[in-house]
Amino acid sequence: MCPADQTVATNNDHLVQSEDPEHPANLIPELCRKFYNWGWVTGTGGGTSIRQGDHIFIAPSGVQKELMQPDNIFVLQWPTPKYPASDRNYIRKPLKLNPSACTPLFLTAFEQGAGCCIHTHSQWAVLVTLLVEREKGPDACFEISNIEQIKGIPRGKGKGMLGFFDTLKIPIIENTAFEEDLTSGLEAAMNKYPDTYAVLVRRHGIYVWGDNTAKAKTQCESLDYIFQLAVEMHKLGLPWVK
Amino acid sequence: MCPADQTVATNNDHLVQSEDPEHPANLIPELCRKFYNWGWVTGTGGGTSIRQGDHIFIAPSGVQKELMQPDNIFVLQWPTPKYPASDRNYIRKPLKLNPSACTPLFLTAFEQGAGCCIHTHSQWAVLVTLLVEREKGPDACFEISNIEQIKGIPRGKGKGMLGFFDTLKIPIIENTAFEEDLTSGLEAAMNKYPDTYAVLVRRHGIYVWGDNTAKAKTQCESLDYIFQLAVEMHKLGLPWVK
Amino acid sequence: MCPADQTVATNNDHLVQSEDPEHPANLIPELCRKFYNWGWVTGTGGGTSIRQGDHIFIAPSGVQKELMQPDNIFVLQWPTPKYPASDRNYIRKPLKLNPSACTPLFLTAFEQGAGCCIHTHSQWAVLVTLLVEREKGPDACFEISNIEQIKGIPRGKGKGMLGFFDTLKIPIIENTAFEEDLTSGLEAAMNKYPDTYAVLVRRHGIYVWGDNTAKAKTQCESLDYIFQLAVEMHKLGLPWVK
Amino acid sequence: MCPADQTVATNNDHLVQSEDPEHPANLIPELCRKFYNWGWVTGTGGGTSIRQGDHIFIAPSGVQKELMQPDNIFVLQWPTPKYPASDRNYIRKPLKLNPSACTPLFLTAFEQGAGCCIHTHSQWAVLVTLLVEREKGPDACFEISNIEQIKGIPRGKGKGMLGFFDTLKIPIIENTAFEEDLTSGLEAAMNKYPDTYAVLVRRHGIYVWGDNTAKAKTQCESLDYIFQLAVEMHKLGLPWVK
Numbered sequence: 029m030c031p032a033d034q035t036v037a038t039n040n041d042h043l044v045q046s047e048d049p050e051h052p053a054n055l056i057p058e059l060c061r062k063f064y065n066w067g068w069v070t071g072t073g074g075g076t077s078i079r080q081g082d083h084i085f086i087a088p089s090g091v092q093k094e095l096m097q098p099d100n101i102f103v104l105q106w107p108t109p110k111y112p113a114s115d116r117n118y119i120r121k122p123l124k125l126n127p128s129a130c131t132p133l134f135l136t137a138f139e140q141g142a143g144c145c146i147h148t149h150s151q152w153a154v155l156v157t158l159l160v161e162r163e164k165g166p167d168a169c170f171e172i173s174n175i176e177q178i179k180g181i182p183r184g185k186g187k188g189m190l191g192f193f194d195t196l197k198i199p200i201i202e203n204t205a206f207e208e209d210l211t212s213g214l215e216a217a218m219n220k221y222p223d224t225y226a227v228l229v230r231r232h233g234i235y236v237w238g239d240n241t242a243k244a245k246t247q248c249e250s251l252d253y254i255f256q257l258a259v260e261m262h263k264l265g266l267p268w269v270k
Numbered sequence: 271m272c273p274a275d276q277t278v279a280t281n282n283d284h285l286v287q288s289e290d291p292e293h294p295a296n297l298i299p300e301l302c303r304k305f306y307n308w309g310w311v312t313g314t315g316g317g318t319s320i321r322q323g324d325h326i327f328i329a330p331s332g333v334q335k336e337l338m339q340p341d342n343i344f345v346l347q348w349p350t351p352k353y354p355a356s357d358r359n360y361i362r363k364p365l366k367l368n369p370s371a372c373t374p375l376f377l378t379a380f381e382q383g384a385g386c387c388i389h390t391h392s393q394w395a396v397l398v399t400l401l402v403e404r405e406k407g408p409d410a411c412f413e414i415s416n417i418e419q420i421k422g423i424p425r426g427k428g429k430g431m432l433g434f435f436d437t438l439k440i441p442i443i444e445n446t447a448f449e450e451d452l453t454s455g456l457e458a459a460m461n462k463y464p465d466t467y468a469v470l471v472r473r474h475g476i477y478v479w480g481d482n483t484a485k486a487k488t489q490c491e492s493l494d495y496i497f498q499l500a501v502e503m504h505k506l507g508l509p510w511v512k
Numbered sequence: 513m514c515p516a517d518q519t520v521a522t523n524n525d526h527l528v529q530s531e532d533p534e535h536p537a538n539l540i541p542e543l544c545r546k547f548y549n550w551g552w553v554t555g556t557g558g559g560t561s562i563r564q565g566d567h568i569f570i571a572p573s574g575v576q577k578e579l580m581q582p583d584n585i586f587v588l589q590w591p592t593p594k595y596p597a598s599d600r601n602y603i604r605k606p607l608k609l610n611p612s613a614c615t616p617l618f619l620t621a622f623e624q625g626a627g628c629c630i631h632t633h634s635q636w637a638v639l640v641t642l643l644v645e646r647e648k649g650p651d652a653c654f655e656i657s658n659i660e661q662i663k664g665i666p667r668g669k670g671k672g673m674l675g676f677f678d679t680l681k682i683p684i685i686e687n688t689a690f691e692e693d694l695t696s697g698l699e700a701a702m703n704k705y706p707d708t709y710a711v712l713v714r715r716h717g718i719y720v721w722g723d724n725t726a727k728a729k730t731q732c733e734s735l736d737y738i739f740q741l742a743v744e745m746h747k748l749g750l751p752w753v754k
Numbered sequence: 755m756c757p758a759d760q761t762v763a764t765n766n767d768h769l770v771q772s773e774d775p776e777h778p779a780n781l782i783p784e785l786c787r788k789f790y791n792w793g794w795v796t797g798t799g800g801g802t803s804i805r806q807g808d809h810i811f812i813a814p815s816g817v818q819k820e821l822m823q824p825d826n827i828f829v830l831q832w833p834t835p836k837y838p839a840s841d842r843n844y845i846r847k848p849l850k851l852n853p854s855a856c857t858p859l860f861l862t863a864f865e866q867g868a869g870c871c872i873h874t875h876s877q878w879a880v881l882v883t884l885l886v887e888r889e890k891g892p893d894a895c896f897e898i899s900n901i902e903q904i905k906g907i908p909r910g911k912g913k914g915m916l917g918f919f920d921t922l923k924i925p926i927i928e929n930t931a932f933e934e935d936l937t938s939g940l941e942a943a944m945n946k947y948p949d950t951y952a953v954l955v956r957r958h959g960i961y962v963w964g965d966n967t968a969k970a971k972t973q974c975e976s977l978d979y980i981f982q983l984a985v986e987m988h989k990l991g992l993p994w995v996k
Contacts, residue, residue, distance in 0.1 A: 071906040071976035092968060113918075128879050149903055158992050176445060176474035177391055180313040192447050192473075203902060205918050232902035242334060250313030257393050263505065263989065266400050418687060418716035419633055422555040434715075481689050484576060492555035499635050505747065508642050660929060660958035661875055664797040676931050676957075728817060734797035741877050747989065750884050 040120040043083065043103045052078035052085035053098040055241055059146070060087060064094040066252070068148035074233065075147045077134035078241055082106045084138060100190045102158040106138065112155065129207040133235055136214050141185065142237035144244035149233040150173040152255035157200050157230040159262055169221070170198045170228060172258055173269040180250030184223030185239075196254070197267060226251055279293040282362040285325065285345045294320040294327035295340040297483055301388070302329060306336035308494070316475065319376035320386045324348045328376065330367040344369045348380065368397035368423055372451040378456050383427065386480035386486035391475040392498035399442050401504055403491055411463070412440045414472060414500055415511040422492030426465030427481075437511060438496070439463065442470040468493055524604040527587045529566065536562040536569035537582040539725055543630075544571060548578035550631035550736070558717065559631045562725055566590045568622060572609040586611045587724055588624065613691035617719055618642035620698050625669065626721035628728035633717040636739035641684050641714040643746055653705070654682045654712060656742055658754040664734030668707030669723075679753060680738070681705065684712040760979035767847040769809065769829045778804035778811035781822040781967055785872075786813060790820040792978070794874035801873045801957065804967055808832045810864060814851040827852045831870035832864065855933035859961055862940050868913065875959040878981035883926050885958040885988055895947070896924045896954060898984055900996040904974030905930035910949030911965075921995060922980065923947065926954040952977055 044053035056076050063069045063076070074094065077086045084104040087093075091100055103120035104127075118127070128134070130147045137145040160168050172178065173195040183190050190196055199221045201213035210229060217227045225247055226236040236251060238244030258268055285336060286295035298318050305311045305318070314335065318329045326346040329335075333342055345362035346369075360369070370376070371388045379387040402410050414420065415437040425432050432438055443455035443461045452471060459469045467489055468478040480486030502512055528537035540560050547560070556577065561570045568588040571577075575584055579699055587604035588611075595700045602611070612618070614631045621629040644652050656662065657679040667674050674680055683705045685697035694713060701711045709731055710720040720735060722728030770779035777939075782802050789795045789802070798819065803812045808831040817826055829846035830853075844853070854860070856873045863871040887892050898904065899921040909916050916922055925947045927939035936955060943953045951973055952962040962977060964970030984994055 067979070070979040071903065071972040073903060073906065073976070073979075092972060149979070151979065151986065154901070154983060155986055155992075158987065159990065160383075162992065174445075174473050175396070175889065176471075177313065177315060180315065192445055202920055203900075229902075231900050246313040246334060251313070253309070253312040253315075253391070253393065257396060259986070259990070260393065260397055260501070261400065264397065264401065266397075266404065416687075416714075416715050417638070419555065419557060422557065433689055488555040488576060492557070493556040495551070495557075495635065496635070499638060502635065502639055502743070503642065506639065506743070508639075508641065508646065658929075658957050659880070660955070661797065661799060664799065676929055730797040730818060734799070735873070737793070737796040737799075737877065741880060744877065744881055744985070745884065748881065748885065748985075750881075750888065 038105065039123075041099065043120045044085075044101045044234045046097045046098075050085075052080050052133040052241075053101045056085060056087050057098060059241075059245060060093040060096045063125070063146070063148060064092075066148050067149075068252070070091040070149060073149040075128035075130040076145070077105060077128070077138075078132070078144045079138050079142070083119075084134070086127050086131055086134065088122060089128050090126065101127060104131075113125050129193040132208045132211045135212055136211055136218070137235065137237040140218060140237070141239070142180055142244070145235060145237040146244050146248045147233060148252070150247065150252050150255065152252055152259055153228055153234040154231060155259045157228050157232075159201060159259070161230065166202070169200055170196075170255075170258075172196050172254060172268040175254060175257065177250050177253050177257070181247055182223075182225055182243075187223065197224070198226050198228050198234075198251070199224060200230055202230050203232045206214075281365075282345065283341065286327070286340045286343045288340075294322050294325075295343045298329050298343055299338040299340060299482075299512050300326060301487060302335040302338045305388070305390060306401075308392075310392050312391060315391040317370035317374070317376075317389045318387070319370070319380075321348060321380050321384070325361075326376070326380060328369050328373055331370050332362060332368065333475075342367060343458070346373075374450045374453045378453055378460070379479040380481070381476065382460060384486070385482040386417075387426040387477060387479040388486050388490045389475060389477050390490065390494070392497065393496050394494055394501055395470055395476040396473060396510055397501045398497045399474075401501070402442060402471065408444070411442055412438075412497075413494060414438050414498075414510040417496060417499065419492050419495050419499070423489055424465075424467055424485075429465065438477075439466070440468050440470050440493070441466060442472055442480040444472050444499045445474045477503070520735050523607075524587065525583065526584045527604045530568070530582075534563050536567075536725075539584045540569060540571050540585055541580040541724075541727060544577040544580045547629075547630070547632060548576075550715075552736070553577040554633060554635050554677075557633040559612035559614040559618070560629070561612070561615070561622075562628045563590060563622050563626070568618070570611050570618065571714060572606060573612050575609065584609060588615075598689060608627055614669075614719075616692045616695045617698055619686045620695055620702070621719065621721040624702060624721070625723070626728070628723040629719060629721040630728050630732045631685055631719050632715060632732065632736070634736050634739065636736055636743055637718040638715060639743045640739045641712050641716075643743070645714065652684070653684055654680075654739075654742075656680050656738060656752040659738060659741065661734050661741070665731055666707075666709055673709065681708070681711050682710050682718075682735070683708060684714055686714050687716045757836040765849075766829065767825065769826045769846045770811075770824045772824075778806050778809075778825045778967075782811060782813050782827055783822040783824060785967075785971060786819040786822045789872070789874060792816075792876075794876050794978070795819040796875060801854035801856040801860070802871070803854070803857070803864075804870045805832060805864050805868070808846075810860070812860065814848060814855050815854050817851065826851060830857075856961075858934045858937045859940055862937055862944070863961065863963040866944060866963070867965070868970070869966040871961060871963040872970050872974045873959060873961050874974065874978070876978050876981065878978055878985055879954055879960040880957060881985050882981045883954050883958075885985070886926060887956065892928070895926055896922075896981075896984075898922050898980060898994040901980060901983065903976050903979050903983070905969055907973055908949075908951055908969075913949065923950070924952050924954050924960075924977070925950060926956055928956050929958045 075087045086102040088100045100122050105119050115254050134145045143150050154212045178196040181190050199217040201217050204210050208229050228234050236248040240249050314332050315330050326348050328344040330342045342364050347361050376387045402412050418434045420438040423432050441459040443459050446452050469474050478490040480489050514615040553709050556574050559571050568590050570586040572584045584606050589603050618629045662674045662680040665674050685701050688694050712718050720732040722731050798816050801813050812828040814826045826848050829950050831845050860871045884898050893907050904916045904922040925943040927943050954960050962974040964973050
């Protein structure tokens with residue numbers, strides 16, 4: 029056990045201790061190892077959070093993602109509105125670690141009903157935000173159609189999945205100096221695109237959420253596949269929308 | 271054991287339980303883990319099916335491919351013609367899962383004598399279908415010659431392998447809204463190209479089959495190598511056919 | 513144990529059975545697993561052979577490289593000149609497998625004093641052969657200078673390693689319909705470039721050898737790094753020779 | 755145990771024997787395995803060194819990085835100035851191995867207060883040095899701004915991390931025939947850019963250091979991410995500085 033994460037007995041360590049591989053405190057490190065190998069969370073970038081009942085499990089900030097352990101995980105009581113951001117009531121907190129700077133953005137996704145939210149610094153996502161800006165201007169969203177993989181993205185909450193002939197649209201917001209200041213931009217994008225399950229952040233990466241952990245993860249994979257394909261299509265002079 | 275896959279005793283669970291790593295119910299999850307790492311079955315895309323004697327083993331739909339387990343596998347009685355598609359007689363079915371939407375396409379390959387059929391969403395396959403359409407029109411097939419790796423693809427059933435100086439031709443069919451509706455296009459391509467062991471699907475991916483599992487898998491690898499090489503050759507202005 | 517590889521007691525199975533991970537029959541499968549993950553031996557392509565004393569260990573043909581086992585390995589008595597190619601005297605032969613089609617080429621390298629020879633279908637090697645042909649003609653060799661990694665390639669037998677300011681030259685031979693027919697081209701290239709430890713084969717891949725297994729493997733890695741870099745340099749309009 | 759590394763009892767083997775995975779003699783091989791998989795230390799290229807108290811742990815030269823073992827590690831007494839380079843006092847030395855040729859460069863970083871120094875041959879780093887030279891001349895440094903990942907790089911010793919709107923600058927020095935001759939160039943770059951935690955070496959790779967091992971490793975990852983992104987941006991005609 030890493031001394032940095034030793035916690036007092038009153039720190040609710042039991043909340044992150046489980047033999048069940050599907051327990052959020054086990055799933056988050058497992059997902060982060062995969063994301064590290066995909067190049068999504070290089071250099072401690074990115075983050076992941078899972079909501080289970082009235083508990084929100086959050087990866088710490090600044091930890092090497094492939095080395096994360098269950099006892100590095102924060103737990104927050106849900107719903108959070110009663111806890112102002114300034115003194116958020118963590119019911120389980122690893123000593124000497126800070127919660128992910130993405131926490132307010134994760135909470136925004138959970139308020140929309142998400143069960144899991146993933147933030148990556150995928151280079152394909154970053155390149156797509158730059159190409160959209162140059163080709164269609166700063167207010168344009170990413171659009172692509174007639175690609176089978178878009179069937180892996182929901183049409184909206186309870187509306188089933190997109191079809192092959194539909195156009196996938198992912199809003200893009202501008203980056204800010206501090207990650208937490210992205211929250212209002214994220215909320216605005218969610219209001220403008222109420223059916224979206226993802227928001228791109230220019231020159232930064234993407235936030236993807238899903239009704240549960242498996243959906244958030246597979247939707248994040250599908251989007252990353254689509255962004256990589258879109259960059260390669262652009263290099264080859266192939267248009268994104270048929 | 272995942273509760274979602276608990277099945278009643280009468281559900282022939284023994285058909286997917288074996289200590290033999292070469293058993294189809296063990297091979298399919300093992301193959302899917304490899305395919306996941308190659309980026310072929312991102313976001314639950316793609317699928318795999320193996321025929322062994324009069325049993326067809328089929329991967330489920332919507333399952334994370336790298337997490338698939340033997341008890342997620344469906345078993346269908348073969349030959350299937352006596353079972354109309356509307357009430358296909360699965361002799362082993364995991365509860366709460368659906369069989370792969372690719373099932374009718376897998377059956378089409380098995381009717382040609384295949385022992386295994388693999389469907390991937392490989393980006394190289396998708397890019398090749400787009401390049402062929404732009405450069406040679408919607409009716410053209412993919413063609414390449416004078417590349418050593420084409421010797422990994424059969425010349426046709428019982429005809430040995432292609433030679434270095436031969437031209438590999440892979441037909442391309444248009445995608446449809448629903449995966450099962452690809453069946454007639456696949457059959458038409460098989461009729462037009464009776465020697466082919468693969469059919470590309472525009473903006474979607476590829477179906478590859480083989481006389482047995484090892485052949486289907488290695489042929490799928492060889493084709494993917496060839497498509498990746500072809501895309502890089504195109505970027506560098508190098509023609510595909512000498 | 514795979515029944516396909518069961519061999520009679522008189523088949524010298526002890527030659528491929530060792531607890532020592534450095535034994536050639538253990539090293540070849542271990543190397544092939546790595547090469548598979550690098551994309552060098554896709555679809556059963558490529559091969560590897562090690563000489564230890566008067567025994568030559570050879571990977572089989574047509575086996576999935578990442579699944580190779582010690583009992584798949586052939587052993588040939590060395591020196592071989594006394595055994596004409598038509599009835600080469602294998603002192604250990606797995607039943608139902610054939611030795612690598614690269615065997616005559618491996619033997620050519622061993623006649624030059626090599627301790628290990630590796631053959632890959634690396635796409636970077638293939639692309640480099642095509643770029644050299646187009647840019648400098650069919651008789652040109654690959655040349656690059658002023659890249660730190662060329663210090664990983666020997667200047668010639670017993671001559672130390674290349675320096676940063678030296679020019680690395682790798683001859684390129686034309687491919688043939690049958691792998692064994694490459695032998696005379698390989699020998700001619702070795703005569704013309706007596707200091708080379710590698711020969712590129714146009715539209716096919718590369719043969720790399722070394723004084724021992726570690727050297728062959730690390731030289732193969734260094735060359736592949738250099739070819740990948742060279743292709744990317746070409747895409748960016750950066751010349752290979754300063 | 756590899757006979758090549760057997761050492762006499764007086765050779766302080768206890769300095770590299772520990773059950774603690776965080777011990778430098780265990781960490782260096784573990785890091786090198788990761789770096790090998792990222793393609794940073796291909797063909798025995800690159801190196802890693804960690805300072806712990808008054809001991810400096812150094813990877814050997816010419817060893818396959820993914821196979822490195824704790825007993826391959828050299829230990830040097832710190833501070834070293836009292837030991838002239840000609841007879842550096844290694845307090846633990848594996849027999850038959852030589853210390854990394856990068857040693858003088860690692861020491862230069864440790865003199866600046868680093869706790870760990872990493873040297874890679876990353877292709878992205880090499881390509882960036884070539885693009886900067888062509889686009890901005892031989893004296894220019896690499897510059898990029900408005901990319902989230904630059905927040906993973908310190909602004910300077912004790913000055914916190916760079917912000918999103920800051921410009922990351924990494925000096926580039928020319929390569930030399932012998933690795934140890936890079937030392938004066940490295941020192942000059944450190945003097946000119948006293949806040950830098952990394953120096954690129956043209957046509958060679960990069961040296962990255964950090965206050966401790968985790969920081970050196972994550973900063974190296976962040977820089978490599980940035981270089982890869984920069985090369986892709988260049989291919990797509992996207993400027994590095996906004």
